[in-house]
Amino acid sequence: MNQIQKDWWRTATIYQIYPKSFCDSADKGIGDIKGIISKLDYLKTLGIDAIWLTPIYQSPMIDNGYDISDYYTINPDFGCMADFDLLLEIAHQKGMRIILDIVVNHTSTAHQWFKSALGNKDSEYRDYYIWKDPINAQAPTNWQSKFGGNAWALDEKTNQYYLHLFAKEQADLNWENPKVRDEVKDIISFWAEKGVDGFRLDVINLISKQQDYQNDYQGDGRRFYTDGPRVHEYLQEISDAVFNQYGSVTVGEMSSTSLEECQQYSSLDGKELSMVFNFHHLKIDYQNGEKWTETPFDFLQLKSIFNHWQQGMSGKGWSALFWCNHDQPRIVTRLGNDQEYRVESAKMLATSLHMMQGTPYVYQGEEIGMTNPGYTSIEQYRDLESINMYDIMRHQQGKSEQDVLAILAQKSRDNSRTPIQWNSEKHAGFTNGTPWLQVAENYPDVNVEQALKDENSVFYYYQRLIALRKEVAVITTGDYTDLAPEHAQLFCYRRRSDQQTLICINNYYAESVEYALPAELAVAKGKYILGNYPGLLTDDVACLVKLRPYECRVLLFEHQ
Structure with missing residues (x-):
């Protein structure tokens, strides 16, 4: 493999698909792999080089697939392994690569490893997870879950707590155990052997925890597990054993990280990862660092953050460039003007990002200027984090219903998870069934069919941006x-x-x-x-x- 082939991602644009909301081929209200296959020509027309799929594995779907119960099985909601093999084959025929989302900081509590470990200290899988004794009949530390509440859950049968940095149904793996690391290598190798071209590694910088497990009297505990003491060692081990063997492109999701850490994660020597996601530029509408507020964005801070990362990563590492994903609200609503200047602001925001150094990621629907749905009732939401925060803000913080719904309308992850608006038919052409999440009401005007008919649409503008990256060397x-x-x-x-x-x-x-x-x-x-x-x-x-x-x-x- 020559250097140009190896580093194809430097001039590439990658398209993120959230399968549940992309295209439903079976009228069940949930998108699936066959639905993705049916739209590959559309993606080829857009000009993208690779498709990143959020998790499609077996899962109870407590956290929309980021709670994996079997790494080797396709979730039947999305199809079967034969469907995936066909997707891989056709995408490759059309010149597009496939990147899979892999979650190895934690598993679902429905995974066989955890089911064996729960209530059984003698299980061979007990040490696959992180267990601690109670302290004064309380959780071992005061660390907070990213989804709200304490980050420890009690196993009553053994009177020990297990760590879950996310939902209680997502138990953190113990990367100190070499057997866990070997299992991860086997999982990734299985998919690489199939021909998968790369991997997006979910919250990968949280896999190494500080081993003294202290209380955090300054924050929520993240300083004791973010960019932990052995994280670079672990990534180099996995990269050497698997990623470099298969020529896999890798992108690491970095939670609350620093520039210095990301320079090492994505170092140009290729010892760890190809590139990194960081989220600092998407906290510019957080009030004093708090996400769950209704706050205008800080424009000067946005520019300062981009400057810091663009200059800091140049010649040292490589960034993923993005505005939107399955966890972030629609950018045209967030930073643009989705009412009077939806098309203009969508194009402007795309331009300001795509002309930077890095690999751009386009999130499904972004290329037609999809907006937040503007939900007005908690019953319309499905996102676990949003529902939990609704309860906390209403019943613990005493905020009014109106204020809480306004915050959710700005910050909820469901803002980006509404089904893709393919046409002006019922449910925007996403399904002939009942969609799992309500379609945004503006779908008769904002949809793919309309965009393809209009030579001045957001779609064709993205098509040009994607082409320019390959034509103009200075962008890279x-x-x-x-x-x-x-x-x-x-x-x-x-x-x-x-x-x-x-x-x-x-x-x-x-x-x-x-x-x-x-x-x-x-x-x-x-x-x-x-x-x-x-x-x-x-x-x-x-x-x-x-x-x-x-x-x-x-x-x-x-x-x-």
């Missing part, structure tokens, strides 16, 4: 400079290499604004290569750029 190789870090309205940055300079100008607001190009470019010969308003793709580059609401422009200068 250039350095990064924020040209207006203190500007209250414009996000404007420069990418530069020895051969090219690219300027990406983005107006994040509904008011018009002017921007003067840097003086050294005023006399250079440049051209517009992208813009979200018609009539801009000319070689006539003025020194003073006038931007309309949510307008963006990309200029390219070839060096002599």
